[in-house]
Amino acid sequence: MAISILIPSPMRRFTEDQDTLTFESATTVDDILAQLVARYPDTKRPLRDDAGNIRRSVNIYVNDEDIRFLQNKDTVLKDGDSISIVPAIAGG
């Protein structure tokens, strides 16, 4: 088992076109995003603003739950979790 991240299409040019990446382990959302950026440094700009916070135009889900309903970037991860990064889109 491992923890996976689903990469949205606008970010794939920074991840060698891969739509899913897996990481052996991670403690929190913040940790796995740091690992993603360590592996693919160009993913940092869409994820974080200049102050290092997750951008307001980015939604992050752990197993289909928005992290803002969990503990945000401090949400604890476990083996087998799936993380999605989704840009905000319009409604109606």
Added chain:
Amino acid sequence: MAKVLGLRCKECGEVYPKNPVHVCELCFGPLEIIYNYDEIASRLTKSKILDGPLSMWRYADLLPIDGDPTVGRQVGYTPLVKADNLAKVLGVRELYVKNDSVNHPTLSFKDRVVAVALSKAREFGFDTVGCASTGNLANSVAAHAAEGKFKAYIFIPHDLEQGKVLGTLVYGATVLAVKGNYDEVNRLCSEVAGKYGWGLANVNLRPFYGDGSKTVAYEIAEQLGWRAPQNIVAPSAGGSLLTKIYKGLQEFHKLGLIPDLPTKMYCAQATGCCPITTMVKERSEIMKPVKPNTIAKSIAIGNPADGYYAADTCRKSGGWAEDVTDDEVIEGIRLLAETEGIFTETAGGVTVSTARKLINQGILARDESIVLCITGNGLKTQEAILGKIGHTIPISPNLASLAEALAGLGGVPETGRK
């Protein structure tokens, strides 16, 4: 010179060529159309608008398609009703209802955005279109896809009102009822556009789609005699409509079509899903997503993509925001129907009751002009009011039975004519 120069990220300002893309690759911010206003100003005049078709396309110079529209040529130019009866009940001087509940062809403001999105989809060469929808957009995309002979894939939450489901299926669209709420449907669709190469109205066509809403503002200003109202109350789901109405007024002002821009924008939401009004009322810079729980399903978006911009628009225009309970939504539907003879859907009930609340709070001034944006039709959301707005009186087909029934109502006035 072209009237559309490209797309610009609303968050970081990065510029992109005119393509079916919706998010900035650098920061995931939403993209919006860059217009060449100098070029537009050189040919757009009041008389040109007045000579144009009686539809939203009289403002085609300010819409982001290159050629003539290929679908939805009759959309828009809906009535601006001077709502004197409702004004009297609410205790205000000058009140109007912008009545998009009778928009052609699917009875909601969404026909405006879809007419632009699918005309643009044709220009981009898409043969398949779709959307993520709470219902009204589904109806409109399906209808315009039929007109334009596109294949259509429509994604909706599984628990929508029957009127909205049937009003999508009837056009022959493929309707995918997703086991989840709207925000989950949206999330799925954000991946669908890229994977299948479809033109999704509110995903990869979003920058073009959204600007169709500007025509609500153009029409209000023209119908008021080339002036902007002092106050506009609009319902918010994703938050786009409210921001685009204001953008439309700003453009008219910039182009000299209206003399000034005094308009304050007010956002209306249901208390069971009010991330935008909460942000405004708490004067917060952070929008907290919510899990929707309201009968106003058409505006039940817990994680509104344009929420920040809608809240900003309320603030910078000097307006405010308020939300109302489901009971108040029903009262609002009934009040508009009983005073003005306009049957709106739940989102319209939200708008009417929010306006009443803001007036009673002293936030909306009683002596100023107010426009309520009624965006959808009540025939589509009948479940919401079923059993809550009175009942029929059964009688037999004879006068005795009628007399008995009327006596049960306390009798009738002496004469039925004045």
